[in-house]
Amino acid sequence: MDFGFLTQPAFSGGGTYLDWVYSGIKWTLLVSICAWVIAFTLGSILGVMRTTKVWWLNLPATAYVELFRNIPLLVQMFIWYFVVPEIVPKALGTWMKQGMPMPEFWSAVLALGFYTASRVAEQVRSGIQSIPRGQTHAALATGLTMPQVYRHLLLPMGYRIVIPPLTSEFLTIFKNSSVALTIGVLELTAQARTISEYTFRTFEIFTLATVVYVLITMAVVVMMQLLERRVRVPGYIGTGK
Amino acid sequence: MFTGFDFDVIQRTLPYLWQGMLTTLWLTLLAMVGGIVLGTLLALMRLSSIKAISVPAGIYVNLLRATPLILVIFWFYFLVPIAIKHISGDSYAQGIGPFHSALIAFTLFEAAYYCEIIRAGIQSVPAGQVHAGYALGLTYPQATRLVVLPQAFRNMVPILLTQGIILFQDTSLVYVVGLTDFMGAASKVAQRDGRLVEMYLFAAVIYFILCFLASYVVKRLQLRITPPR
Numbered sequence: 001m002d003f004g005f006l007t008q009p010a011f012s013g014g015g016t017y018l019d020w021v022y023s024g025i026k027w028t029l030l031v032s033i034c035a036w037v038i039a040f041t042l043g044s045i046l047g048v049m050r051t052t053k054v055w056w057l058n059l060p061a062t063a064y065v066e067l068f069r070n071i072p073l074l075v076q077m078f079i080w081y082f083v084v085p086e087i088v089p090k091a092l093g094t095w096m097k098q099g100m101p102m103p104e105f106w107s108a109v110l111a112l113g114f115y116t117a118s119r120v121a122e123q124v125r126s127g128i129q130s131i132p133r134g135q136t137h138a139a140l141a142t143g144l145t146m147p148q149v150y151r152h153l154l155l156p157m158g159y160r161i162v163i164p165p166l167t168s169e170f171l172t173i174f175k176n177s178s179v180a181l182t183i184g185v186l187e188l189t190a191q192a193r194t195i196s197e198y199t200f201r202t203f204e205i206f207t208l209a210t211v212v213y214v215l216i217t218m219a220v221v222v223m224m225q226l227l228e229r230r231v232r233v234p235g236y237i238g239t240g241k
Numbered sequence: 242m243f244t245g246f247d248f249d250v251i252q253r254t255l256p257y258l259w260q261g262m263l264t265t266l267w268l269t270l271l272a273m274v275g276g277i278v279l280g281t282l283l284a285l286m287r288l289s290s291i292k293a294i295s296v297p298a299g300i301y302v303n304l305l306r307a308t309p310l311i312l313v314i315f316w317f318y319f320l321v322p323i324a325i326k327h328i329s330g331d332s333y334a335q336g337i338g339p340f341h342s343a344l345i346a347f348t349l350f351e352a353a354y355y356c357e358i359i360r361a362g363i364q365s366v367p368a369g370q371v372h373a374g375y376a377l378g379l380t381y382p383q384a385t386r387l388v389v390l391p392q393a394f395r396n397m398v399p400i401l402l403t404q405g406i407i408l409f410q411d412t413s414l415v416y417v418v419g420l421t422d423f424m425g426a427a428s429k430v431a432q433r434d435g436r437l438v439e440m441y442l443f444a445a446v447i448y449f450i451l452c453f454l455a456s457y458v459v460k461r462l463q464l465r466i467t468p469p470r
Contacts, residue, residue, distance in 0.1 A: 070452035072410035074424060075445045082437040171307075178309035182417065189312045202319045210308050210316075217307040 001204050011198045017205075024191030025212060031108050031177040031187060036170060038113025043120025048150065050125045061121065068118035073179050076115050081107040081183040108180035116173050123169060127162035128154050160231055167224040174216050188212060250436045251443050254426075261426025262447075268344060268422060269409045275348035276408070277401060280355025285385065287360055298356070305353035311417055317346035318418050339420040343412075351408055358404060362397035363389055399463040406455050410448065423447070 006018040014020070049061035068076070081104065085096040096103065131154060139149045181190035192209035196202040251258075286298035305313065321342040366389050374384035394401075413424035421429065424444055431440035 066453060067449065070410075070449045070456065071445045072413040072424070072448055074413045074416060075441065075448055078428070078437075078441045079445060082431075083441050086438045175307075175309040178311040179414065181311065189309055189315070192312070193315055196319070206312065206316055206319065209312060210304075213309060213312070214304065214307045 001207070002201075003204055003208070005199050005201050005204070006208075010195075017195050017199065020191045020195055021188070021205075021208065021212075024186060024188035024209075027105075027180075027185055027187040028174065028177050028189075028216075031105065031112065031180050031185060032174045034109040035112035035116060035177070036173050038109070039116035039120050039169070039173065040166075042114070042117035044124055046117060046121035047124025047128065048155070050121060051128045051154070065118045065121050068115055069122075073111065073115050073176055074182060077108065077111040077179055077183055080111040104180070104184045107183055108177070108185045112173060112176055112180070116169060116176070119169055119172075120166065123162045123165040124158065127165075128158035130161055131157050157233070160228075160233060163224060163228045163231070167221065170224070171217055171220055174220070175213070246439055247436060248439050248443075250430065250434055250439055254430045257430065258423065258426050261421050261423040264340070264420070265409070265412050265422040265424075268340070268347065268412045268415070269405065271344055272347035272351055272412075273405045273408055275344075276351030276355045277359075279348065279352035280359050281390070283352055283356035284359040284363060287356065288363060302353045302356050305350055306357075310350055310411055311414055313350045314343060314346045314414060314418060317349070318342050321345055339415065339418045343415045343418060343420055347408065347412065351404070354404060355401070358397060358400050359393065362393035362400075365396055366392045395466065398466060399459050402459045402462070403456070406452055406459070409455075410452060413448075 006021070007016050009015070010017050010020060046061040046064055049057040050065070052058055084107075085093040087093075088096070100106065135153060135157075136149055139153050140146070144152065177187055178189040180187055181193075186194070188209055192205045195205045199205070283298050283302060286294050287302065289295045289298075318339065321337060325337065370388050370392065371384055374388040379387065412422055415422050416425050416428060419425070427440045427444040431437045
């Protein structure tokens, strides 16, 4: 294996191949983190809606989760990029096709964000539902209203419980961001493929890309473990070890 | 909202789309069977008390689980022809085509995910069961085959099937190596006839119906399998 080619100027200009790798990493991180903001916010709201017994909150959230979970991410990516501009009102569609900056990037962020939101919602719901019902009853008996029960009991406990499954969703979003290459976002996997086509150093560049993904995974796992340790409740979950 | 769209294109290309769907279903089925077999072996390796066996299996599983599926598909699209040339010793050996390289990629990739499911399933079998097996004079392979795995798989069937549904959705990614699965067929028609909206919405509807029904069946199965507590 010889990684010397990375510092050579790239075939089609625009810096060295290493610069391409950096740019790929940058887009992978940007797409993933922007999508995570949507996924976490929307997923939390939907997850809480699914735990309520109010049908007009529960039903739309359930429909959302079923819809977005049962369509492959690639198809959703194409729909955001190719279909949405055609079926929204004409003026908006024209703007999306011609005026909007970085249409591939925003389509990818929306697709990945809304897709992952359905998965986050399921984790948040199961986290809240895993809190023994007696605690909710006790809180209600002390005179709290249902919104207060969510505010002071269910959400603080629920989020602590779901940190491990949310970590794996957060890891998945970095991996799934590679699907954005199908609509032309030059993230890490796309750059690796392009560089391999220009240099035929396929083995080296794929190895490098794989190592970067492993490093991202490790960084996220360490970060989430620190978070988990900070917020854990003494005498409760996560203190058994 | 859909004035000016041509949904007839779906009817005209239905046989082609069906061919694509058959490819998708074959790929899903074969990769699922291969993934479960290999995943079971990996799970047994990971649970081994011998470090030389458990550590490599652990590295394999964690490495594949940290890598995006598309990159794994690219890896095997690139590696499989090299491996074939190497094994056959014939530097002009023909590749085996995108279907087989995708099948190998999916099998090896899914094996890592199935391994973790099966490992959890095996660990959910009470240790007393194994001890009882040993007490009856069973050897390790016998206890594993006759006592542990049947119980583990019984508990795992719903999760294994759910992973199969995820796999079914993930096979759409073979699009990146130009394989004509259902999504590949839909997108080829979409681009050839300039009918992107119609074809991608149709693909979404079909995937949704199939996955929704399959998840419903799995949910029913889970209720039947879960032992009453």
